[in-house]
Amino acid sequence: MLLLSSVAIQAYRDLLTPGAWDFWRETYIAASKTLAVIPEVDIDGMGRGRRALAINGKIGSASASWFRDRLSEARLAPGDVVLLSSPGGALNQAAIMGEVIRTRGLVTAVATADASGKLRPASCASACVLVYAGGQTRYGIAGSRLGVHRFTTSTPVSDPLAEAQRIQGMVLGYMTKMGVSSGIVEAMSQTSDIRWLNPKEALALNLITRPADRP
Numbered sequence: 545m546l547l548l549s550s551v552a553i554q555a556y557r558d559l560l561t562p563g564a565w566d567f568w569r570e571t572y573i574a575a576s577k578t579l580a581v582i583p584e585v586d587i588d589g590m591g592r593g594r595r596a597l598a599i600n601g602k603i604g605s606a607s608a609s610w611f612r613d614r615l616s617e618a619r620l621a622p623g624d625v626v627l628l629s630s631p632g633g634a635l636n637q638a639a640i641m642g643e644v645i646r647t648r649g650l651v652t653a654v655a656t657a658d659a660s661g662k663l664r665p666a667s668c669a670s671a672c673v674l675v676y677a678g679g680q681t682r683y684g685i686a687g688s689r690l691g692v693h694r695f696t697t698s699t700p701v702s703d704p705l706a707e708a709q710r711i712q713g714m715v716l717g718y719m720t721k722m723g724v725s726s727g728i729v730e731a732m733s734q735t736s737d738i739r740w741l742n743p744k745e746a747l748a749l750n751l752i753t754r755p756a757d758r759p
Contacts, residue, residue: 581618585661587625587653587683588754596625598657603633603671608640615648622649626679627663629656632670635695635711639718642678646722652679654688667691669738674715677722677751684743684752691738692731725749 578600584593597618599611620626626645632638645652654668654676665687668676673692676682695715701707716729728749731739746752 579614580657580659582627582657582659582661585625585627585657585663587651587663593661594624594651595620596627596657596661598627598629598655600629600656600666602631603638603641603675605634605637607634607637608644611641612644615644620648620650622680624650625683626650626652626675627655627657627666628652628668628672628676629654629666630668630672630675632672635671635674635715638671638674639714641675642718642722645675645678646680649680650678651681651683652676653683653685654690655685665689669693669740670695673751674718677719677724679753682751682753684746684755686756689740690746690751691740692728693738694733694736696736723753724751 580598582596582598585596586592587594587596595618597614597620599614604610652675653663654666655663656666657663663685665685667689669689669691670693673690676690695711696708712729712733715732716726719728720726725748728751731741731745731749741749741751743752743755747755
């Protein structure tokens with residue numbers, strides 16, 4: 545009884561730490577995303593079917609570990625596709641997801657797909673753009689949208705300016721590593737609201753590496 549009580553007390557204290565409840569809910573109760581494994585999608589219009597994992601929803605506090613588990617279950621191989629449709633969410637989790645995508649040699653696109661593999665346009669905004677940037681090749685889908693904005697923290701900090709600079713530096717380092725132009729950070733810094741990049745802007749920033757009209 546004493547052992548069980550001590551465990552319960554520790555678990556309660558853990559849940560009182562900032563963000564802990566969000567993590568537990570995301571991990572054990574209800575993930576903030578849905579997914580589907582699509583046996584074949586023709587991502588480049590060349591008739592080559594590739595296996596795809598379609599993810600839809602907010603990036604939560606435990607999304608990176610959730611994503612790794614789902615990738616393992618889906619058995620995607622290098623060159624297979626991660627389809628994204630998300631309003632964004634946790635910045636650090638998105639960066640880890642992007643790193644996992646790059647490590648596994650997967651490609652990305654902003655789209656949803658039906659069971660037959662037919663692609664439909666979707667939106668990817670805020671932190672989702674970091675996940676998209678992880679693609680070895682980043683496909684543009686006609687009608688899909690990529691949205692950026694200035695990142696901030698919701699956690700109280702003693703020096704908001706220093707924290708903003710730290711976040712900006714992290715995003716710059718990550719995007720540069722993924723082969724995206726440093727100009728993406730300038731585009732993000734211009735507004736706290738979502739700014740939707742037109743396809744030419746996204747291509748010029750090397751965010752999209754394979755436009756919709758190029759096989």
